[in-house]
Amino acid sequence: MPLPDPTDDDRDLTQAGYRPQFLRGLGGFAAFAAGFSYLSILTGIVQNFHLGYREAGPAFFWTWPVVFAGQLCAALCFAELARRYPYCGGVYAWAGRVGTPALGWFVGWVYLASLVVTLAAVALAWQVTLPALWPGFQVLDAPASNAALLGVALIALSTLLNARGTRLLARVMAAGVVVELVAAVGLVALLLGQSVRGPGVVLEAREGGPTGGLDAFGPFLAAAVMAAYVMYGFDTAGSLAEETVDPRRRAPRAILQALLAAALLGALLLVGALVSAPDLADPLLDDGAGGLPYLIKRVLGDTLGTVFVAAAALAVFVCTLAVHALAARTLFAMARDGATPFASRLSRVDPEHRAPRAAAAAVGALACLLLAFNSDHEQLMTALVCVSIVWTNLAYLLTTGALLVERVRRGPAPGTLLGRWGGPVNALAVAWGGVLIVNIGWPRERFYGSEWYQRFGALLFSGLLLGAGAVVYRVLRRRSA
Template sequence: MPKPAEADDRDLTRAGYVPQFRRGLGSFAAFAAGFSYLSILTGIVQNFHLGYREAGPAFFWTWPVVFAGQFCLALCFAELARRYPFCGGIYAWATRSGSPVLGWLIGWVYLASLVVTLAAVALAWQITLPALWPGFQILDTPARNAALLGIVLIALSTFFNVLGTRWLALLMTTGVVVELVAALALIALLLGHAVRGPAVVLDVGIPGSTAGFGTVGPFLTAAVMAAYVMYGFDTAGTLSEETIDPRRRAPRAILQALLAAAGLGALLLIGALVSAPDLADPLLSDGAGGLPYLITQVLGETRGSVFVAAAALAAFICTLAVHAITSRILFAMARDRAIPFASRLGRVHPEHRTPHVAAIVVGVLGCALLVVNWNAERLITALVCVSIVWSNLAYLLTTGSLLVNRLRGRVSTGDSYLGCWGLPVNVLAVGWGFALILNIGWPREQLYGSEWYERYGAVLYSGVLLVAGVVVYRVVRRGIVR
């Protein structure tokens, strides 16, 4: 009987690929990769103020709604991860379940989203580090200081992503353990300092200023916070070629990561709302305050600093995970000769067994966006919102391709990971994808800016991305492996 790793590599050789990665990720490491990307101590800490600003304490209800929709996507991705255990995640899945052209389009859109996400996550250090020690406020201008700290963070992430999967797995596993312990301790302490009951989540007495859509409008805008946190759960599938027994472990890790992040995130939001000393405090809805300010208020400077430090560590681990998935999608496309400079980007370091060139290029692109943030903070803020549209567009195209295959009878119920539930879950995933893209891309002044070209940034930026994609595709289309 072949060794497990050799059996796993059979899928690669049958697909025409030479196994190049070292399989070292077990069940918990695969889960850690997905949970690191979701990272509630990064996303919620970074964006709590946005949801609170728009809908007050009742913005909590956007969290379970977004989770329900994203869980339908995760179930579809679990099925695809079991069927296609290849590096590249949704790019590889769509290439095989749909067509090389569709896979390329999804890879292009998702890559753009991930590069922006990498820069956005790196900006989280500006929220946490200066709160720990004023000396981290090196530059007077917050936007420029955020860019400086972010560049340092991405440089560290590039180093560890090049160093090897073993170090990457060790860091992400350790970081996730610390984050899980810190999140549970923080939730317990916040609930222990409760000054009101959980009925606060029904309080809409501090509404946002969203125009239109009546009383629903603030909640539609506040949902951006939950949408920003709950994507990237497909990371475990993207690392399939580095996972032992990926057909079994990757699907389970995708679902476990989203479930754990959603459950802990809901408890953290409730803990924050019931323990806030003053719900009318304007700093709760201000980017300069938000959740770090609330934690320090409730727990005091010393204990509060411990959890802010945990949030800073979580941002580092999240950056590692985003960097890892981005570099592997770039590598997977290069391996298929689907992007320019494929011969260089498709290399794996013979000793470290990492896509080192792709990792370096991703780091450079992320730093370039942070340089733009130096003088154009508003532009990057809008681009971060647009990147959520792009990621969910890639998700929609992937689940849409799977749905077409189901309707054409190419996915049998007996062979499906979801069994008889496959079709209804797939339909819900596609419908949810349309709704989420429409909501986040809606021309809102609060998210994009007051000028017309800012408010319609989602459409304009997406148009530029697709036009650029057409140009690049015309260059590489003859080289795409079919």
């Protein structure tokens, strides 16, 4: 099948009033790699396995397919929007077109805030892997300070690569994804080969776990936060549409392929870990200092375990690149529309490397400030990371909600990706988004802290974010007028 003429792809931009500035060099696998890098099961599951296990024991596995089913509904809606609107900015661009420009701005504001926090949180994951590889990576005695130091180094490297252009960035992410896929498949095979119990272990719930006031369902609702920490960011391929060849066809596929691949490999990895764990009562399995890296080393031995922990460290690096790329392009897209302060500078694309350098540098600087904050306020930073997942899913909910309202008002559009199933799938995505936001933001002491302002951090932080957004939006509107 012959490749489409790049001018056909750029025609969408010129019709929308934009001047093509990026270089179209991403193919199908590169677009998939961008989305899969963000999901990165060797980052998310390795970093957060202990959270799910702590709340519900082995049976927390079932939260994984439940969260996947809900996020798949959102991903199907995003695939349809990526096909209709192949523009940089992802949910910001989509929400502003199926809804109103004001809605698009607030979606972009909330999503950008979540991405900056996520970038800092992913960079902190090097503290989980690098010192486990070599004690020399523990430069500072305090773990929080050392995590911030390693994170700043990682974000500095990510900023450099994001500023060098899409081609180099895509090659690094694609190579990293290949390594991660091979490592994940190999790890699953080795863990299953060391099984000491059958797959029925996934039916074993932890007795006496916290209920969160919801009886038997409390532990599973709390454990579902782990899966929610991993399964988001699949919209990354849509945000790189202006750098993708034939984005109307490739971006929707990449969004769905990234989520499906991560869900399948993640489920197998969880089963492999549970059937091979030497002792399910080991307290280090539900401790942040142990978790999955500890289990892998116990099962596979120090040498082989170290190899897979190294693969996890590489996955953290690639995931950081993907989150940084998405955040930079979201900021660039908003600045291009005059929707941010310093818009003229942030909307520049370097003519030589075809990269939004100013946007990438600004995002990196903001994330480094959060890492510095983590050194002295680790508990508050942990709460902020939890809240950032609320913000991400709030941006998703506002986007799928606007799409549902458009469907109700105008009826099913001809030739849509979902056809007659669009309405039911869209309604499920909206309902799921609301449930997920409430569940993640629920004031659990074990996630947010014991003080009232920590437990209700999701509500307080979200209120502050939206209030600040309203002030910034009003100022920008006045300047525009």
